[in-house]
Amino acid sequence: MTQTTKIPKTFEEYLRYNDDTDKKYEFVGGELVEMPPESPLNSRISFFLALQFAKKFETSCPLTFLSVLATLLSTHGFV
Incomplete structure (x- = not known):
């Protein structure tokens, strides 16, 4: 059975849209444009900028630093 995906027609539908892929889209003039x-x-x-930002929290909030660092590493394929 073929399942059809409803393409969003409004910005609100776009915000809820998920095509179960890693593709990223922009909503331009009522149409999805693949990025x-x-x-x-x-x-x-x-990665460099996010790491610099995370370092600012290292001394004041160590748990935030570790959380941000773990997210960065996993997002960029280091974990």
Whole structure:
């Protein structure tokens, strides 16, 4: 049996939309536009910036730092 996926027509439907893939979309003019995957350089830059941000919490809130660090590592495939 084929299952049809309802394409969102409104912004509210877009916010609830999930196609069970890792693809990312933008909602432009009532249509879904698939976004290209993140480049390796952009991924490294975002990892670096997030790590710098997490370090700011290291002394004031160690549990937050560890939580953010664990999320970063797993998100970027290090765990």
